[in-house]
Amino acid sequence: TVSVLYWEEPMPAVEYHTAAVVVVVGAACVAAAMAWGKRTWAGAGPAECKTGPQAAACVLSKAVAAARAANKNKPVPPFRADVVDAALADLAASTDAATAVAAEAKAILEKAKKDGAALEARRKASYDDDERNNEPLLRELWAAAGLPPKDFARRSGEWSKLGFQGQDPTTDLRGGGALALDFLVHLARADQGLLRGMVDFNVKQLADGDMSWFLTAVVSIQFSTRLALGEVPLTAAHLEFALGDGAGVQRGLMRTHAAMMRQFFAVWREKHPSVMEYTQFVEPNFIEPFFREAPATWYLIEKRDQ
Structure with missing residues (x-):
């Protein structure tokens, strides 16, 4: 298993590009690395993901992290419309936006946006x-x-x-x-x-x-x-x-x-x-x-x- 590790806490800009992309090989390494501190593992875009669901999850994870940071680290519904829209924008800006993987990821995210709206409506219904x-x-x-x-x-x-x-x-x-x-x-x-x-x-x-x-x-x-x-x-x-x-x-x-x-x-x-x-x-x-x-x-x- 190959995953990419991202730090949630702020770090100096000079360290960001080198520290943000750390490849962790093996499930045991992932578990150990996550125990070091407040971290989540996510891809930076479809270039690092082999399938549509993986690419969708990569950009959505980034969008959730960004939304949480903007919300003073408070919880953010992962399938909320604005969060999914941010993920779709990230996907469209990728150098791999024209690939079949990205196209599949886009379709998955668009469906997730509709599903998220239905989910929230049901949650709010008594x-x-x-x-x-x-x-x-x-x-x-x-x-x-x-x-x-x-x-x-x-x-x-x-x-x-x-x-x-x-x-x-x-x-x-x-x-x-x-x-x-x-x-x-x-x-x-x-x-x-x-x-x-x-x-x-x-x-x-x-x-x-x-x-x-x-x-x-x-x-x-x-x-x-x-x-x-x-x-x-x-x-x-x-x-x-x-x-x-x-x-x-x-x-x-x-x-x-x-x-x-x-x-x-x-x-x-x-x-x-x-x-x-x-x-x-x-x-x-x-x-x-x-x-x-x-x-x-x-x-x-x-x-x-x-």
């Missing part, structure tokens, strides 16, 4: 805005958790088994909009066994009076929202993963979300923290190490990954 279409998703989630379909109730204490904080799941869903429901339902479709395992774990923890139950729904809502808003350290490799199969940004982010949920559940069971420690626990014990790894190392759920 459950009640489209209850007629959202309630079947809630019913599907209920059944996937192993709860009898005939007993479905919008308000029920049974929702706690799925990691909702109250009797009405839509209260928690307000934090991530209808998009959060889409991502949670995707997880249930992709690996119902995983969701059932989370429910069974919670039932046992609650029965034993253990404070280490897993907030499945709350975690899922937070992860999906953070992905959509760029509140996790997405590198060029992660962006390529989201863009690469041509099925759309939402599907790519859903696959990332599913991998996050599976891995975090494993970490949670292993370390067994109190649910009261969740906020302090999640970043150093999961988010940071998870996104130091390339997607090739993730356990992906592919059973019904639609």
Whole structure:
């Protein structure tokens, strides 16, 4: 694996051109290099990328970094229209703009821009805005958790088994909009066994009076929202993963979300923290190490990954 390493923090102009282009060979070297400090690995343009998805991810990663810098290093949604437009402009200015790779990258980015707008619209939409279409998703989630379909109730204490904080799941869903429901339902479709395992774990923890139950729904809502808003350290490799199969940004982010949920559940069971420690626990014990790894190392759920 060959990747190009970029420093995020400012450095003297005299050092920039030599320090900014450092080739790191091998996945182990990439992981070690990223541990040195605040760095992201990304290409400088399509000349350093062999495929359309790689080229798209390279220029998009640069655009995200520039937007973050202009925003005082605050998170930036990676598929926001102005960010993608900046990536497209960078692509057009490249010496390789007329190549087939660049043409493919352009098409990918233009689709990503449309997908990003749809993603944001869904994130801003509340459950009640489209209850007629959202309630079947809630019913599907209920059944996937192993709860009898005939007993479905919008308000029920049974929702706690799925990691909702109250009797009405839509209260928690307000934090991530209808998009959060889409991502949670995707997880249930992709690996119902995983969701059932989370429910069974919670039932046992609650029965034993253990404070280490897993907030499945709350975690899922937070992860999906953070992905959509760029509140996790997405590198060029992660962006390529989201863009690469041509099925759309939402599907790519859903696959990332599913991998996050599976891995975090494993970490949670292993370390067994109190649910009261969740906020302090999640970043150093999961988010940071998870996104130091390339997607090739993730356990992906592919059973019904639609």
